[in-house]
Every structure is written in structure tokens, then in C-alpha cells.
Amino acid sequence: MIEGTQQTPVPDRPLTEGLAWFERSSRTVVGGVKRMNLLDDPAEFPCFFTHSAGGRTWDADSHEYIDLIAGKGSVLIGHTEPAVDEAVIAAIRGGSMPPLTPTDYPVAAERLCAVTGMGNRAKFFRTGSCAVTAAVRIARAATGRQTVLTCGYHGWHDWFAERDKNPRAEAPGPVVEFGYDVQTLRELLAATSPAAVVVTPExxxxxxxxxRQCAELARAAGALLIVDEVKTGFRAGPLGYAALAGVRPDLTVLAKALGNGYPVSAVLGDVAVMAAETEIHVSGTYETERLGLAAATACLDLYAARTEAEHTAYQAACQQLADGLNRIFATHGTGAHACLGPGNTQIIFADQEWATAFYRACARRGLLLYCFDDVNLMFAQTGMVEAILDIAAAAVAAVTTQLGGCPPLTVDHLAAYLNRHRVLGKDQQQAGRVLERVRARLGWARP
Ligand SMILES: Cc1ncc(COP(=O)(O)O)c(C=O)c1O
Incomplete structure (x- = not known):
């Protein structure tokens, strides 16, 4: 049952304990929780959680949810996956911090190279931000060049936070944003001879x-291609998103699903580029800590062992979810669209107030969707799509009754969405071209 406007009674889900935790936390943690983790008013949307299992999670008030936030997309297999947890527990029992390098390190590196086919040398870190920063530093050392051209999100480190967002500046800084615009990339490549082009595929x-275009242009200009697969890695299959495009990056960055929620990230590439690491300082105390390495090896084994049928079933579930959401939106005349790419779904709403009400209504019915619009379906949730759609349908019906319909989506809303997600650059002409490219990709009518 996904269509219709049936109003099923909503269980009362007070967030009393969650609010108490929020107040307690506010006494020692600025803002109560980190701003990005406060998706909404804590009285309306849960912000403290106690435990998770499989495709579900429980908040501080013991309310159960189907979890599509999934640790911001890091939990791809499912919570408490036994093979991963047991590998981590074995590493804890065996002493998690050896004096120097654990044997787990080359084992994880061998698995990563073999499973992804994206290089013959790997280096591990704990976070996506650290790994992308390392990839940029390695690329600079390998090429002897300084400038880096970038698009998409790459974490919180300074090289990225301080990037130049004006591609037409007379003296662009060492890191320049090209805002997903191929023409700007072409011009910047000619003007700056950069070390690398760093792309987060969306x-x-x-x-x-x-x-493919980014790869060709980078190669022709003698720049290295770094593909940031922190978000996309393993979602579209073990070989990664770049492999689907037939692109072999010079450096690939992985995190999130690499550890199914355990903190581990990696840079990998061929020795010709990776060897430059010996000329620079890219190292830290916890490089030799075993838990992330154990988790990564166990996850890689699971990804490699997945059958074609399992892979197809997961992709079909992603498709079923996006199609189902779009059917519900169409039935109610809701100005919203679920956009599907290999392993990644994002929801665009015409009205943010309406979107917030929708996410609250889902949460009240036991479904956690990320207010920042990514839908992170886990392998463990492949069989839960009908249940998810039932909740989404009830939530859309309830919000339509409460607020009236969500206004029709237009290209202006798409522009606002892309701006909010920092996809579009500051330059008007450039932003116009990118907006047109995304509009065409989504198959929306020209305004
Ligand atoms: C594409 C991409 N790169 C880098 C990062 C940063 O990773 P982390 O938050 O683990 O530092 C993220 C995080 O969401 C990401 O999505």
C-alpha cells in the first residue's frame, strides 16, 4: 500500500529523554550537538540515539526507526554486521594499538587494491577529510605543481575550506573551485597547470x-585526477563509481562504507604516484591502530563476496525506493523529486518548510530520513522498501492535510537546492551552464 490518502493514527512519540540529553549536553558541548547533527528542532526530530541493529536504530526515548541516515551514509551493509563487528572485537582483544605497524595493515592494503582494482598502493587514515587532504598533498609532491582544481565537498580541512570560489580571479589562489562546470575546468587547466583535479561525483x-570529461581534460593537461569516492564508494558496486564511467583515477579516496561505520579511510593509486608520499609528511599516531583496518578488511571481503544477484537486488531496491517516492509525490501533487544515480538518491523539495514537516512526519512514524536530502539505503534494508514507502505515503498525506500541497518544483528550486549543497559556483554564467546540465540529466522540462 503506497498510494492513497489514508490517515492512520500516529503513535505518540514524545522526545522527552532526547530533550533532557540535549539540555545536559548543552552544558558541556557548544550548541548541544554539532550544528550539522542538529537536523531540526530537538523537540520535533530526534537528535540523541542509544543503539542500532540491522537496518534499524533507537533514539534516547527508545523509539524505533528504519534508519536511512545510516551514519551519514557510512553504514552501507547494516548496523551490527556480525562479520565486521567480530573482526573489530578480535582486534580489540588482541591489543588495538601495536608498537609499530600491525600485520593488519598490508592485509587491508592488499584487499583494497584487489577488490577495487584502483591501484597497487594504499595508505589508510581515519576520516574522509584526512584522506582527501593526503591525496592532494601526494599529488602536489608527485607533480611538483601546487594548484588544485576542485568541485564538490571534500571535508572540513583548511586546503578545501580556503579554496578560491571565483574562477575568474586575476590571481586565483592555490585551490580553485570549478563548480562542476566543464568549460570553467577547461579554462582553468589552460591557465594554471595544476597538480590535480579533485572531483566528488554526485x-x-x-x-x-x-x-569522463574531467578525466580526459585533466589527463590532456598533465594534471592528476583524484576522485573523491568517500560518499559513492562501494554503493554502485565494489569497483566504485569511477569504474562505472570507465575512468581509472590517479588517486582514489575512500571512507564511509569502507568501514561500515568504523572510522577508516584510504587513498589508493599506482606506485608511480603514491611513491611521492615518501617525500612529504603524511602520518599520524593512529595510523597503526588496528580497529579501522580490521573493519575495512572484513567489509572488503563482504563486498567482494556479494553475488551479482545481491548487487542487482540492492540497485533494484534503490530504484524501487526512488520510483515509489516519485509516485507518492505525483499522487499528492507534491513539488518534490527523488533523483537517483548509481547507489545515490537525493530528494529535492520545492519548499523547505514543507520538507521539514515531511521529515518530521516520517520520524513520528518510525522512519529517519536525512534532512540534508541524501537517502542512504543499506544492504540490510533491501527488503524494507515497501515499509519505507508506506510511511512516506502516510507522511506526505499528513503534511498535505496540515500545510496544503507543496508547490510545484521549478528549475529555480533546483538552483536553490544546488546552491544549498554548494554544487554551483559563484560565477553566474558558469552556474547557469551547470544548472542546465543537471536539469537535462533529471529530464525536467526547460523553463
Ligand atoms: C565526498 C566527501 N568527501 C569528503 C568527506 C569528508 O569525510 P569525513 O566527514 O569522514 O571527514 C565527505 C563527508 O561527508 C564527503 O561526502
């Missing part, structure tokens, strides 16, 4: 051709 918004 599969729900850009097609495979975008990555």
Missing part, C-alpha cells in the same frame, strides 16, 4: 560523462 545529479 551520481544523482551528474551523469557518467561528466566524470
Amino acid at each position: 551520481p544523482a545529479l551528474f551523469d557518467l560523462d561528466f566524470l
Whole structure:
């Protein structure tokens, strides 16, 4: 049952304990919780959680949810996956911090190279931000060049936070944003002879051709291609998103699903580029800590062992979810669209107030969706799509009754969405071209 406007009674889900935790936390933690983790008013949307299992999670008030936030997309297999947890527990029992390098390190590196086919040398870190920063530093050392051209999100480190967002500046800084615009990339490559082009593919918004074009242009200019697969890695299959495009990056960055929620990230590439690491300082105390390495090896084994049928079933579930959401939106005349790319779905709403009410209504019915619009379906949730859609349908019906319909989506809303997600650059002409590219990719009518 996904269509219709049936109003089923909503269980009362007070967030009393969650609010108490929020107040307690506010006494020692600025803002109560980190701003990005406060998706909404804590009285309306849960912000403290106690435990999770499989595809579900429980908040501080013991309310159960189907969890599509999934640790911001890091939990791809499912919570408490026994093979991963047991590998981590074995590493804890065996002493998690050896004096120097644990044997787990080369084992994880061998698995990563073999499973992804994206290089013959790997280096591990704990976070996506650290790994992308390392990839940029390695690329600079390998090429002897300084400038880096970038698009998409790459974490919180300074090299990225301080990037130049004005591609037409007379003296662009060492890191320049090209805002997913191929023409700007072409011009910047000619003007700056950069060390690398760093791309985060956004599969729900850009097609495979975008990555192919970036790869060709970078190669022709003698720049290295770094593909940031922190978000996309393993979602579209073990070989990664770039492989779908037939692109072999010089450096690939992985995190999130690499550890199914345990903190581990990696840079990998061929020795010709990775060897530059010996000339620079990219190292830290916890490089030799075993838990992330154990988790990564166990996850890689699971990804490699997945059958074609399992892979197909997961992709079909992602498709079923996006199609189902779009059917519900169409039935109610809701100005919203679920955009699907390989392994990645994002929801665009015409009205943010309406979107917030929708996410609250889902949460009240036991479904956690990320207010920042990514839908992170786990392998463990492949059989839960009908249940998810039933909740989404009830939530859309309830919000339509409460607020009236969500206004029709237009290209202006798409522009606002892309701006909010920092996809569009500051330059008007450039932003116009990218908006047009995404519009065409989504198959929306020209305004
Ligand atoms: C594409 C991409 N790169 C880098 C990062 C940063 O990773 P982390 O938050 O683990 O530092 C993220 C995080 O969401 C990401 O999505």
C-alpha cells in the first residue's frame, strides 16, 4: 500500500529523554550537538540515539526507526554486521594499538587494491577529510605543481575550506573551485597547470560523462585526477563509481562504507604516484591502530563476496525506493523529486518548510530520513522498501492535510537546492551552464 490518502493514527512519540540529553549536553558541548547533527528542532526530530541493529536504530526515548541516515551514509551493509563487528572485537582483544605497524595493515592494503582494482598502493587514515587532504598533498609532491582544481565537498580541512570560489580571479589562489562546470575546468587547466583535479561525483545529479570529461581534460593537461569516492564508494558496486564511467583515477579516496561505520579511510593509486608520499609528511599516531583496518578488511571481503544477484537486488531496491517516492509525490501533487544515480538518491523539495514537516512526519512514524536530502539505503534494508514507502505515503498525506500541497518544483528550486549543497559556483554564467546540465540529466522540462 503506497498510494492513497489514508490517515492512520500516529503513535505518540514524545522526545522527552532526547530533550533532557540535549539540555545536559548543552552544558558541556557548544550548541548541544554539532550544528550539522542538529537536523531540526530537538523537540520535533530526534537528535540523541542509544543503539542500532540491522537496518534499524533507537533514539534516547527508545523509539524505533528504519534508519536511512545510516551514519551519514557510512553504514552501507547494516548496523551490527556480525562479520565486521567480530573482526573489530578480535582486534580489540588482541591489543588495538601495536608498537609499530600491525600485520593488519598490508592485509587491508592488499584487499583494497584487489577488490577495487584502483591501484597497487594504499595508505589508510581515519576520516574522509584526512584522506582527501593526503591525496592532494601526494599529488602536489608527485607533480611538483601546487594548484588544485576542485568541485564538490571534500571535508572540513583548511586546503578545501580556503579554496578560491571565483574562477575568474586575476590571481586565483592555490585551490580553485570549478563548480562542476566543464568549460570553467577547461579554462582553468589552460591557465594554471595544476597538480590535480579533485572531483566528488554526485551520481544523482551528474551523469557518467561528466566524470569522463574531467578525466580526459585533466589527463590532456598533465594534471592528476583524484576522485573523491568517500560518499559513492562501494554503493554502485565494489569497483566504485569511477569504474562505472570507465575512468581509472590517479588517486582514489575512500571512507564511509569502507568501514561500515568504523572510522577508516584510504587513498589508493599506482606506485608511480603514491611513491611521492615518501617525500612529504603524511602520518599520524593512529595510523597503526588496528580497529579501522580490521573493519575495512572484513567489509572488503563482504563486498567482494556479494553475488551479482545481491548487487542487482540492492540497485533494484534503490530504484524501487526512488520510483515509489516519485509516485507518492505525483499522487499528492507534491513539488518534490527523488533523483537517483548509481547507489545515490537525493530528494529535492520545492519548499523547505514543507520538507521539514515531511521529515518530521516520517520520524513520528518510525522512519529517519536525512534532512540534508541524501537517502542512504543499506544492504540490510533491501527488503524494507515497501515499509519505507508506506510511511512516506502516510507522511506526505499528513503534511498535505496540515500545510496544503507543496508547490510545484521549478528549475529555480533546483538552483536553490544546488546552491544549498554548494554544487554551483559563484560565477553566474558558469552556474547557469551547470544548472542546465543537471536539469537535462533529471529530464525536467526547460523553463
Ligand atoms: C565526498 C566527501 N568527501 C569528503 C568527506 C569528508 O569525510 P569525513 O566527514 O569522514 O571527514 C565527505 C563527508 O561527508 C564527503 O561526502
